[in-house]
Structures are given as C-alpha cells and as structure tokens.
Amino acid sequence: MYPDEFDYYTAESVGEALDLLDEHSDAETELLAGGHSLLPAMKTGLSSPEVLIDISGVDAMHGIEVDDDTLSIGAMERYSALTDSDEVAEHAPALAAAAQQVGDVQVRNRGTLGGNLAHADPAADLPAAALASNVTLVAEGPDGERSIPADDFFFGMYATDLTPDELLTRVEIPSADGAVGTYAKKPSPSSGYAMVGVAALLDTDDDTVESASVGANGVMDHGVRLESVEDALAGGSLDDDSIEAAAGHAGDDLDVAMMMDDLQASNEFRAQLLEVYTERALTSAMDADSASAAAD
Template identity: 70%
Template structure:
C-alpha cells in the first residue's frame, strides 16, 4: 500500500522544526526520525500524516557526549552510533545493552534513540532501560526546553508526555559507570520485538548491592519500574538466593488486569516471562561486567 499524498519539509535546526510544527498545527503532522516505525505505519495505512517534517539533518540532535557526571544523547542518535560510542557503553550500560537487542543491523543503522522513546511502543526495547537508567527526556517547545523525568514520560500505548508542538531533543542519563547494566529479552518469534524485556542496573560494594534499578517493557501498555525487585535487592548480598527472591517479586505492584495479552502471550504467560527474564537480567549482573556487543 502506498501512503497518501503529503507535504514534506526538511528542518535543519530545532527552531525550524518548531516553526514548522506551529505552522502546520491544524494538520496531521509527523516528525520523520529514523522512519522505522513511522514508514511501516504509513505504508500499512495506520498513519496518514498530511505533513512530514524530516528532523534527520538537525546536527544538534545527533551524537553522544559526556556532560558533567552524565551522558547526553541526542534524540536523533542512531542505535548503531550509540553502540559504537565508548562513552555510552561506559556510562549507560543498561541502555546500550537494550539497544544492542533492537531489531537487526539494518534497523539499528536507521532507528534513533529519540524516535524509539517518543514512539512509545510497549513492545520496544528502550523504555525499561530508560527507566532503569533514570533518564531525563529534554523536550523543546515554543517556550523553550523542559525536562521530563522518565518516570513521568510514558503515559500508555504510543502516548507520552510530549505535547504536539514539542520535539524530543535529547536524553540525559546520569553516569552508571560504576554499575553493571544488562538487558534480557524474550523476543517475539514473528516480529523480534520484545514480548518481555527487563533492564537492570546494579552497583555493588563487594558482594553487597549498593543500588539497583530495574525496568521492564512489553508487560503493560507502557514501560514500568520493578519496585519489588529493587526493594529486595537493596542492601542485600548479590547471590543466587537474592536473585531468585528478587525475581519472584517482579510483578509486585503491577495491575494484573492491565497486563498485555495477545495471540502470542496471555497475561498469565507474560507475568511468568517477566519473572524469568528478570532473573536472567539479574544473573547477568552477577557474572559479567561488560554489556554485550550488538547482535547480528
């Protein structure tokens, strides 16, 4: 199927993109980042924008830099560029571990960190890792920039705290250079998206957990933080018993009536997957210091 006719604009600065959003505020408008969610949606008729604003050439939205004691990731940074960045692997190990599991090489060469988060597909790989990484999402709008803590960013399926006249310009992540970050994913056999994915960021002092944050995607209609797991890990000795006990609390506090359920996995099966993949993510934190390289 071919998309309907539309007007295409290319913005070369954030201000230009904002002006275009303002100018076309009465029309159905989409931002074109990597196009790897938007274009399939347009080709299948799920999305029919009147106006497409290409933000791919906004230099200020590309790249990774160390900023104070954190990492700043331009929203247009492609997955492959994030994975190639030593700074990202050092300071944002959970996020890079999750990015390494996105799609295949082709998808990772085009898709962007900002596009993934702004799209807020519940089955995508980055929401859980962004939550575990305590990311801050920086949006630019008509009145300037505003910071959105990741805990307040995801509203539901394809719904975020971004206003229609805003664009996500960068993602800031506090440095987790002293932590081990992992991501364990049960990929859908048909699409490769996450049926369940769990990201963990664990810092230890000897064998004792100094801090632990754990997030998941694919479970509810938006990414979630696994508070029960984090509580079990806090101050505990990081061993097999702790991992088992922590994983058993994975669905604590999650509304079981809101668990995603579809042809591939019932809500009950997803709850079980969540426990198993939480255990795998935590087991990995005990045995390996480096995030994995990108999968083929």
C-alpha cells in the same frame, strides 16, 4: 502498498522544526526520525499524516558527550552509534545492552534513540533501559526547554508526556560508571519486538548491592519500573538466592489483568515471563559484576 499523499518538509534546526509544527498545527502532522515505525504504518494505512517533517538532519540533535557526571545523547543518534560508543558502554551500560538487541543491523543503522522513546511502543526495547538508567528526556517547545524524568514520560500505549508542539531533542543520563547494566528479553518470533524485556542497572560494593534500578517493557501498555525488585535487592548480597527471591517480586506492583494480552502471549503468560526474564537480567548483571571484579 503506498501511503496517502502528504506534504514533506525538512528541518535543519530545532527552531525550524518547531516553526513547521506551529505552521501546520491544524493538520495531522508527524515527525520523521529513523522512520522504522512511521513508514510501515503509513504504507499499511495505519497512519495517514497530511504533513511529514523530517528532523533527521538537525545537527543539534546529534552527538554523544560526557559533561562532569552526565552523559548527553542527541535524540537523532542511531542505535548503532549507541552500541559503538565507549562513552555509552561506560556511563549507560543498561542502555547500551538494550540497543544491541534492537532489530537487526539494518534497523540499528537507521533507527534513532529519540524516535524509539517518543514513539513509546510498549514492545520496544529502550523504554525499560531508559527507566533503569534514570534517564531525563529534554524536550523543546514554544516556551523553551523542559526536562522530563523517564518515570514521568511514559503513560500509555504510544503515549508520552510530550505535547504536539514539542520536540524531544536529547536525553541526559547520570553516569553509571562502575555499575553493571544488562537487558534480557523474550523476542516475538514474528517481529523481534519484546514480548517481555527487562533492563537492570546494579551498583555493587564487595558483593553488596548499593543500588538497583530495574525497568520492564512488553508487559504493560507502557514501560514500567519494577520497584519491588529494586527494594528486594538494595542492601543485600548479589547471589543466586537473592536474585531468585527478588525476581519473585517482579509482578508485585502490577495488575495481571491489565497486562498486555494478544496473539503473542496471554497476560498470565507475560506475568510468568516477567519473573523469568527479570531473573535472567539480574543473573547476567551478577556474572558481569563477577567478571569485572576478577579483572580488577
């Protein structure tokens, strides 16, 4: 299938991209990053932008850097860059684990971190990891930069706190050096997207959980924190019994009637999957923590 006609522009800087957004503010405009969500939608007629602004070549939106205790990743960095980066593995292990499970090699070589988060597909893999990693998303618009905590960024299906005249330029992540991060998902058999995905980031000391951050996607119409699971884990031991008990709280703060309900899975089934995959993510974290302790 072929998309409708559109005007195509390339931006070489953040300022140029913002100028193009302003210039075409009266038209239906889309930003092109990796294109793995947008282009299929255009070909099937689900999206028909009048203007397409390609931001993939904006150098300022690339790069992975560690500054003091903060990991900064450009929004145009590809999934493959995240999976290949020692800095991401060390400082943002939950994000690295989730990126490894995105699509296939071809998708990971083209899709971008910023495109994934800004698109906010409820079944995408990275929102859960962004929440668990306590990511701050940095957007730039006509009034300059602003920082948006991940907890305040996602609020509906394909809906974020970004305004139409803003551009997501990078994400900043507090270093989780020494913590263990995991991601477990039940992939859709037809698409590979997450029917349910759970990311966990645990910081332990002698088998005691000092802090826990857990996020989920595929369950609600946007990524959510599982605060009851976090509270159940914090301060306790990390063992099979505590993990099973904590996973049992996965749906405490969520309304089953509001969970995703489609041909892939009913809302009741997703509630069950959420508990199961929360336990799997936490068990993987426990195993990784044990392996790290043994290596030391």
